[in-house]
Amino acid sequence: xxxxxxxxxxxxxxxxxxxxxxxxxxxxxxxxQDFNMRADPKPLEEEADExxxxxxxxxxxWNPDARRNVTRAQGxxxxxxxxxxxxxxxxxMERMFLDQATTQPLSFYEVVCNEPGERVGVxxxxxxxxTAVVERSGSKDLQxxxxxxxxxxxxxxxxxxGSLAPIRIPPDKKIEVIELRKKLKKKVAKxxxxxxxxxxxxxxxxxxATYLDIRDRLFLPPVLCNTDSDPLLFHTLTxxxxxxxxxxxxLAPLAVxxxxxxxxxxxxxxxxxxLREVDIDWIKExxxxxxxxxxxxLGHLKISEELVTAKVNSENRAKRLRKEIEKRLRSAVxxxxxxxxxxEEIRKNRPPEKAEEAxxxxxxxxxxxxxxxxxxxxxGVMQKQVESWVHQKIPAxxxxxxxxxxxxxxxxxxxxxxxxxxxxRDEMDISPHQLRPDIRALRRLLNxxxxxx
Numbered sequence: 001x002x003x004x005x006x007x008x009x010x011x012x013x014x015x016x017x018x019x020x021x022x023x024x025x026x027x028x029x030x031x032x033q034d035f036n037m038r039a040d041p042k043p044l045e046e047e048a049d050e051x052x053x054x055x056x057x058x059x060x061x062w063n064p065d066a067r068r069n070v071t072r073a074q075g076x077x078x079x080x081x082x083x084x085x086x087x088x089x090x091x092x093m094e095r096m097f098l099d100q101a102t103t104q105p106l107s108f109y110e111v112v113c114n115e116p117g118e119r120v121g122v123x124x125x126x127x128x129x130x131t132a133v134v135e136r137s138g139s140k141d142l143q144x145x146x147x148x149x150x151x152x153x154x155x156x157x158x159x160x161x162g163s164l165a166p167i168r169i170p171p172d173k174k175i176e177v178i179e180l181r182k183k184l185k186k187k188v189a190k191x192x193x194x195x196x197x198x199x200x201x202x203x204x205x206x207x208x209a210t211y212l213d214i215r216d217r218l219f220l221p222p223v224l225c226n227t228d229s230d231p232l233l234f235h236t237l238t239x240x241x242x243x244x245x246x247x248x249x250x251l252a253p254l255a256v257x258x259x260x261x262x263x264x265x266x267x268x269x270x271x272x273x274x275l276r277e278v279d280i281d282w283i284k285e286x287x288x289x290x291x292x293x294x295x296x297x298l299g300h301l302k303i304s305e306e307l308v309t310a311k312v313n314s315e316n317r318a319k320r321l322r323k324e325i326e327k328r329l330r331s332a333v334x335x336x337x338x339x340x341x342x343x344e345e346i347r348k349n350r351p352p353e354k355a356e357e358a359x360x361x362x363x364x365x366x367x368x369x370x371x372x373x374x375x376x377x378x379x380g381v382m383q384k385q386v387e388s389w390v391h392q393k394i395p396a397x398x399x400x401x402x403x404x405x406x407x408x409x410x411x412x413x414x415x416x417x418x419x420x421x422x423x424x425r426d427e428m429d430i431s432p433h434q435l436r437p438d439i440r441a442l443r444r445l446l447n448x449x450x451x452x453x
Contacts, residue, residue, distance in 0.1 A: 002134050005093070005155055012094050016059055019085075020078045031058045037209055049166040056151070056163035060101040061204070076102060100153035101162055105200030106207060108169075108177045111146040114139055122148065125177045126184065126207070127195045133159045145171040145420045149211045165211065172421035173214050175396050175414045180210045182410060224343065227296055230314035234346060236339045237322055239308040242332045244275045247303045250328040256283045257295055277304045282312070282321060308333070315340075369435075379435050386437040390445050394418075406446050415446060423451060 021028070032044045035057050044051070061076045079102050083090065090098070109122035112130060120139040123130045131152055138161065142148075147169035153162040184195055184203055200207060224232045241247040252260055258281070267278035282299040299312035299321055308325065312318050318338065326333055341349075369375045390402045397405045397414055405411030423439050443450060 001156075002158055002160070005158075006160070008093055009097055009160075012097055013059070016078070016082050017055065019082050020059055023081060024078055027064070028058060030064060031062045034062060034064065035208070037205070037212060053149070053163055053165040056101065060098075060163075096155065097153070100155070101151075103201075104151050104153060104162060105197050105204065106149060106151045106163070106211075107200055108174075108180075108207075108211075109148045109150055109152075110174065111142050111144050111148065113144060114142045116140045116142075122150075122152075125174065126181050126200060127197065131159050133161055135161060138164060142168065143424075145417075145424070147171070147174055147177065165215070167215060167218060169214055169218070170421055171417045171424065172396070173218075174417035176210060176214055178410050178414055178417075180207065226313050226317075228314065228316065230316045232313050232343055233315050234341045234343070235310075235312050235315065235318035236341075237310040237312075237318060237325075238336045238338075239310070239325060239329075240334045240336050241303075241306060241308050241329065244277070244303050244305050246332055247308055247329060248275055248278055248280075250332075251280060251301060251303065251308070251325065253328075254282045254301070254324065255280050256285055258283065275303075277302070279303075282310075375435070382435050383437055383441065386439075387441060387445060390442060402442075402446055406448065412448070416448060419443065419448070420451065 024031075029044065032041060032054065033039055035041075035054050041047075044054075047054075057076075058078065059076065060079045063077050065077065079098055083098060107127065108125045109131075110125050111120055112123050113121040116139055117136055118139065119132055119134045120142055121130060121132050125147070133152060148161075149165040149167075149169065151162040151164075153160050181195075183206070184199060187203070188195060188199060226232060248263075252258075252263055255263060263278060263280060264275075268276045270276050280301040280303065281297050282301060283295050283297055285295055298317055299310060301311075302309045310321055310325065312321055322335065322338075326335070369378075393399050393401055394405075396418065397411065400411065402415045402418075405415050419439060419442060426436055426439065440450060
């Protein structure tokens with residue numbers, strides 16, 4: 001039955017596509033703009049994978065004359081014209097396909113179970129309810145927790161994906177879908193009812209906008225940040241000073257928790273015992289990201305006979321440190337230059353590492369981790385940092401800590417999504433000698449059920 005209906009559906013899709021290109025071919029780029037909700041999307045020719053979700057939109061949902069008022073009866077303009085021209089030739093099965101394609105909403109579905117190559121069980125994140133969908137090729141790589149942006153057709157005795165976005169959305173993006181669900185619930189709250197499929201049709205643009213936002217950000221390069229949540233941007237500041245000793249006296253207090261004697265232990269002195277060169281870490285008490293750490297190293301300073309060279313990893317820290325240095329040394333210091341580099345520029349300019357050096361470093365790490373006591377100590381430090389996460393204010397949770405978020409159903413679902421994504425990434429990391437956190441401990445701290453395999 002699945003094979004017969006699948007073949008008939010493909011045949012109908014090919015036929016209506018030829019019809020659409022003949023009747024509306026010159027307007028396909030207009031539809032592409034409408035789908036992407038922007039006047040200048042990437043060229044359709046460069047987005048081959050995205051045709052998988054765009055073409056069903058063009059054939060069955062797109063309506064340039066009433067984009068915000070597509071109802072169950074209307075469907076899309078292409079489908080309506082096709083049915084008008086072929087009304088006497090359409091078979092019962094073709095009518096059923098066209099009805100499903102033009103009336104079933106798109107939604108976000110979470111994979112709850114999977115039989116690769118056979119079927120996948122999904123739950124509608126927006127309106128609830130589980131469906132077993134017959135899916136051959138698309139189910140091969142799916143895992144529980146994956147999110148799909150799709151339309152489901154309810155055919156006789158089976159359900160299939162009528163359209164399916166080409167990307168497998170990772171679990172942590174479920175937070176955005178939950179936020180969307182909250183918006184939709186708020187829109188129907190005055191009517192004192194649950195969300196329905198009709199609501200998903202009514203707010204189809206808002207739902208698609210969420211998909212587009214997730215899609216676009218999935219392909220952006222990651223933004224690396226320091227412990228202050230500042231984007232990484234490496235600054236080297238150079239200052240001219242009158243003497244190394246005067247600079248050291250003024251700047252030594254920046255190394256909070258380190259005595260003058262400790263800082264001078266590794267200093268370089270001239271033959272008269274006068275300070276020639278010394279390194280100072282810029283340190284503050286506590287750590288905003290890892291509560292188990294006593295302090296945070298914000299930057300590094302090298303004081304030589306007439307120069308102070310400071311290195312920090314963000315623009316904000318560069319501004320703060322320059323202000324501190326100029327405040328402490330006053331007229332005895334003059335800023336000479338600031339060089340800014342991205343991480344990519346640093347990597348590009350770094351001399352290539354020799355193979356034997358990399359092998360030696362790997363061997364040293366392996367030898368260190370073979371010591372049970374060392375490994376246990378490092379694992380303990382890492383686990384404390386990981387468990388401190390439950391007390392941190394997480395932007396994705398609206399500034400709440402995970403302990404606060406799990407107190408309401410939506411927040412609990414968001415935390416579960418973050419943990420599942422964390423576990424996934426940890427399992428994908430197959431680096432040798434990798435120390436792995438125990439995420440189960442986080443679930444216990446949050447009173448959440450263990451992850452099902």
